[in-house]
Amino acid sequence: MNSENVVKHLRALWRTDRIIAEIRMRHMLVGLGLRAFAALIAAFGLLMLELSAYFALVQIWSAISAAAILGTANFVIAAILFVAGGRPPAGRELDLATEIHGSAVEALQGEARALQSQFTGMVQHPLNSVLPLVLVPLITIIVRTLRKSRATAPAPTPAADPS
Template structure:
């Protein structure tokens, strides 16, 4: 496990999360602003149309029937506007940020698995981890003892 890789992946993950949140916030604000502007324009426009339609309908039907018809038309128009405002195409920026986010998560998971395998390997076989470091001193001790043993045995034979 390389700590530089982990830190790098965490930094990328943090940055992509910031980008994703920024994109979503901008989209939310733009959508909210568009909805508010659409509602304001619709209110003023509908007031004028309703005034004209009311005067026209009063000549044909009663005042109550004219008001009910205009109210139903207003509700239908408002529903159409909110349906249009709620449709949001996902942009390429958001898709790219989500892809980078996913890749960063996968890389962090790989690093965590590598670290876990190292830890379990050391914990299950501690001598396996220490053996390569102990080989050189052990070999030199064995060689020195063999030399002493051969030198002691050669001096005793003469």
């Protein structure tokens, strides 16, 4: 496991989350603005249209049927505006940010698996991780001891000839 890779993947994850949130926030604000504008138009513009349509329909039909027709038309127009304001965000930016986000999450999962396998190997076989650390100094101590014992050992004296 490389800590630099983990940091790099976490930065990518953070940046893509921020980009995704920003794109969604922009879309939500645009949708809210469209709905507010639709409400403003509905309040002022349709009032005038309804008033003129009402006067025109009253001459043909009764006042009750003229008001019912105009109310139905208002509901249809409002539904069209709300559908237009609530459509899902589409764009390459969001798709790209989502793809980068997914790859960063996968890379972090890979790093976590590598760390888990290292930790599992160390826990299952603790001597495998400790042995290289202990073995080198132990061999060095043994070699030094053997050298010292050879250097301090008395040299053999030649035996005297009994003749």
